[in-house]
Amino acid sequence: MPELPEVETVVRSIRKRLEGRTIESALVHWRRTVVAPDFEERVVGARMVRVWRRAKYIVIDLARKKRPAGAIVGHLRMTGRIHVEKRPFDPGPYKKVELALDDGRVLHFVDVRKFGRFEFAADPERVLGKLGPEPLSDDFTVQWLDTALRAKRRVLKSLLLDQTFVAGLGNIYVDETLHRSGLHPLTRSERVKPAEAARLHAEIQAVLTSAIEREGSSFDVFYRTPEGNPGQYQDEFRVYGRDGKPCRKCGTIIERLVVGQRGTHVCPRCQPRSPKRSK
DNA sequence: AGCTACTCCTGGTAGC
DNA sequence: TGCTACCAGGAGTAGC
Numbered sequence: 001m002p003e004l005p006e007v008e009t010v011v012r013s014i015r016k017r018l019e020g021r022t023i024e025s026a027l028v029h030w031r032r033t034v035v036a037p038d039f040e041e042r043v044v045g046a047r048m049v050r051v052w053r054r055a056k057y058i059v060i061d062l063a064r065k066k067r068p069a070g071a072i073v074g075h076l077r078m079t080g081r082i083h084v085e086k087r088p089f090d091p092g093p094y095k096k097v098e099l100a101l102d103d104g105r106v107l108h109f110v111d112v113r114k115f116g117r118f119e120f121a122a123d124p125e126r127v128l129g130k131l132g133p134e135p136l137s138d139d140f141t142v143q144w145l146d147t148a149l150r151a152k153r154r155v156l157k158s159l160l161l162d163q164t165f166v167a168g169l170g171n172i173y174v175d176e177t178l179h180r181s182g183l184h185p186l187t188r189s190e191r192v193k194p195a196e197a198a199r200l201h202a203e204i205q206a207v208l209t210s211a212i213e214r215e216g217s218s219f220d221v222f223y224r225t226p227e228g229n230p231g232q233y234q235d236e237f238r239v240y241g242r243d244g245k246p247c248r249k250c251g252t253i254i255e256r257l258v259v260g261q262r263g264t265h266v267c268p269r270c271q272p273r274s275p276k277r278s279k
Numbered sequence: 280a281g282c283t284a285c286t287c288c289t290g291g292t293a294g295c
Numbered sequence: 296t297g298c299t300a301c302c303a304g305g306a307g308t309a310g311c
Contacts, residue, residue, distance in 0.1 A: 001303090001304065001305075002305095003305095032287085056305080075305080075306085076305095077287095077304085077305055077306080078288085078289095078303080078304060078305070079288090079289085079290095094289095111288095112288080112289060112290070113287085113288045113289055113290085113303095113304090114287075114288050114289080115287065115288065115304080115305070115306085152280090152281090153280080153281075154280095154281070154282090155281090155282090158281090158282085161305085163305085163306080170304090170305070171303095171304070171305085260282085260283085261283080261284080261285095261304085262303095262304070262305095263302095263303070263304080
């Protein structure tokens with residue numbers, strides 16, 4: 001499922017084909033994808049001036065007569081895909097939204113499970129403003145993470161998945177990051193020691209950077225780059241989807257548990273549960 | 280404040 | 296083979 005590295009890959013791929021283009025017409029095949037009933041009139045005639053990413057959101061800034069005119073905010077959720085292709089192009093049976101551009105290309109938003117969104121937002125900050133820091137930005141420092149973890153009293157994995165805490169991690173990269181950090185997902189955030197926070201910070205950045213370099217992870221039929229290529233980071237997985245298999249580091253069998261209703265993968269030896277405090 | 284449960288969806292798969 | 300039942304899971308929300 002698309003997380004920060006996958007969305008970054010998509011944005012890098014479609015940016016050049018979208019920036020500077022004007023939307024000539026819009027076709028919505030599934031209303032819930034665009035949410036608002038006036039999506040078409042809000043986007044048709046607008047020029048796409050900047051395509052960028054915030055956390056797992058794809059943001060397309062719009063302008064009319066050189067003046068800012070809101071943005072399209074897209075989220076792939078589980079199975080969303082974006083294609084920008086010349087006609088004729090068949091997006092298949094799961095097409096949800098089509099935007100015809102002034103160069104003859106068409107932007108297709110395709111989504112099997114219909115969880116994805118492709119909305120117009122007059123003020124995208126209403127959504128994006130709630131998000132925590134970008135984990136690859138200068139805002140995300142060791143000091144910040146160390147302090148912020150202790151300021152919360154949360155299950156560590158659940159906290160890292162909370163987009164208002166830190167924005168862009170999902171189930172896969174959290175599991176991978178926690179394994180590399182030697183931290184159990186059920187660790188209480190307030191009990192993470194400074195040295196552990198520093199390790200966690202380094203591993204979050206290392207995992208995300210490496211995954212971006214490999215154009216994300218593709219382990220099922222869903223995520224592909226917009227060019228149709230699979231990502232390569234799944235070859236680096238140490239725990240995600242590897243329950244029952246030996247840990248690549250110590251050989252112990254990887255276990256699966258559920259944390260906050262999410263499938264969770266741990267090496268019980270590399271990620272020991274911290275002993276309960278006797279009190 | 281933090282937690283669980285529920286919702287949205289459908290392809291894939293386990294079990295029979 | 297063909298059927299059914301259940302699972303995966305971002306994010307939002309309701310309720311405790």
